[in-house]
Amino acid sequence: MKRNGAGSGRGLLAVLLTLGAAVLLAACGSDLGGGGSDEDATTAEATGEVGGELVISQWPFYIDRKTVPEFEKEAGVKVDYIEDVNDNNEIFAKLRPDLQNGESADRSIIVVTDWMAKKMYDLGYLQNVDKDAIPTVNENMIDSLKDPSFDPGREFSVPWQSGMTGLVVNTKEAPDATSIDAIFDPAYKGKVTVLTELRDTVPLIMKSEGINPDDATTQDWLDAIDKLDKAVKSGQIRKLTGNDYTDDLARGDAVVTIGWSGDAVQLQADNPDIEFVMPDSGCILWSDNMVIPVGAPNPDAAYAFMNYVYEPENQAQIAAYNNYITPVKGVQEIFEQDDPKLAESELIFPSNEYTADCSTQTNPPEDGTTEVEEAWQQLLSGG
């Protein structure tokens, strides 16, 4: 090293030049973000020939082990079923660079929640579905799902399952937790978790205060976030979680949580005291939807899969596993034959009385979205 006194000066220059060149290179390629095309969405046309490979991006614990192999056998399609959707925002961030270039990262079906499906569609990242290619879906979809406000006429989305956001409670430790107020009850201090999904947690808080989420102002959203923030700071709320609130419940570190309806049933296998509790101010209703991204290969296989899971017998197998609200007609009749207990489940077939006070999942007011999301982010990041 010592020998090279002048050389180190040259070395520094070389490093600087390299860095400069790198900056220039990066500047050329740093076109991140930005909306997709403004053109109308294309339709993923079916050709009628089913075969080849099908890649599906899906949430975990949403399908039993038999459905995919059985579909592969029946349709002659090789399925790569990836459970890589843990959070709507995360899968969006992950796939966005590809979608922006009109590519789907090999996926032909992605399953996302209503609001994310709408967001992706508005950005030009999704294709319309070819209605002629999915006769089984058209025939068997339950009527109440056929015309949702985010996608009138179901142009680009096909429901996978619907569900309810409410309380998931360890009924032995917290027998009185029947309202959202339990979250703020000092008796459960440090044993409470809420979901990181803004559109699940905050509207539930607003509903408990008598505010209809559909009419809520930006200030209502911010007030609810503020209320949660205080509870987080004081240690009342232990954590904000994704689907992993189930771990905290199973370990006993949480006894009152905001969670999703089907999960409780899976948890009962280990701890029979864990139950989904409908809050007395009602739940939040949502659907997760199969959507076809731009550039999706092999739409025929995707349509074949959609038709397959909309066959009542096949759907019964899925619903019996995941215990979410099934979007398919005729499943209840099958359960009445095979498993009467499931046929009566309010989680799979919620009655009108059961969901009377529930609201459909909504977004914050349009002009306040950024402000609300920033406040929420501050809360999540422990600011």
Next chain:
Amino acid sequence: MKRRRLTPYALMSPGLFWLLIFFAIPMAFMLIVALEEGSIDTGFSLTWQFANFTESVGDFSTQFGRSFKFSIIATILCLLIAYPLAYAIAFKSGRWKNLMLFAVVAPFFTTYLIRTLAWQTILTDSGTIADIARFFAFIPEDGKLLDTDFSVIMGITYNFLPFMVLPIYASLEQLDERLIEAAKDLYSSARSAFVKVTLPLSAPGIIAGTLLTFIPAFGDYVNATFLGGPNQAMIGNVIQDQYLRTQNYPTAAALSFVVMAVILAIVLLYIRFAGSESLMGEDQVP
């Protein structure tokens, strides 16, 4: 003649190429992003927003402070645990030396993530450790260990301990024991021999170890994610959230740069204070 001058460059070129592709270009890319403004929906454009740096630090100063606190405490704890351990392995372990070294490295056979998740089960509210802590009144009767500052600092300490043990062991191992004998021959007590001979000679290991612990600990987010709640969020968690949840790339990139700059400044100060020679190991007594 010419050939000889080019040889070092030829030898360095694989490393330089690696650095260029996987460090310099991504860094430059990030720098550009850090100076952009806009949102994920309208697109980002380069407007040389230097305010991104100051604003992002202002918005997340709490988490910066927390990262400092947690990583410094964890580094000190690592040092306090690692030094006696490394000393014991180097001088007192006899034929158990290899086994003990293996024990230090053994946790690496399992992934970082699994080891951290395992602590969730160990520290759980209804677990034995929490019961013991309550019995001795370290925590109140309704208190908890998991999802507290304690659990996050403990997780960082646990996960980075080997990075402290190994460099200290390496420098103690090289130590010529005749120097300690000589000190004792000169009527030095065991204590002053340690303070005047052993400790200074192991300084390179201590410095390397503290750097190897502090630098990753400062930017760590895994421990805070799994062993902490929102009140334990560190700057690494903020950066992750800004990238993956809000997709506010400029803020995330600016924060990453600030973290790097802070670490670099601390390291430079530290080396200057502690002496770069001892880091490079050039003042080893022959």
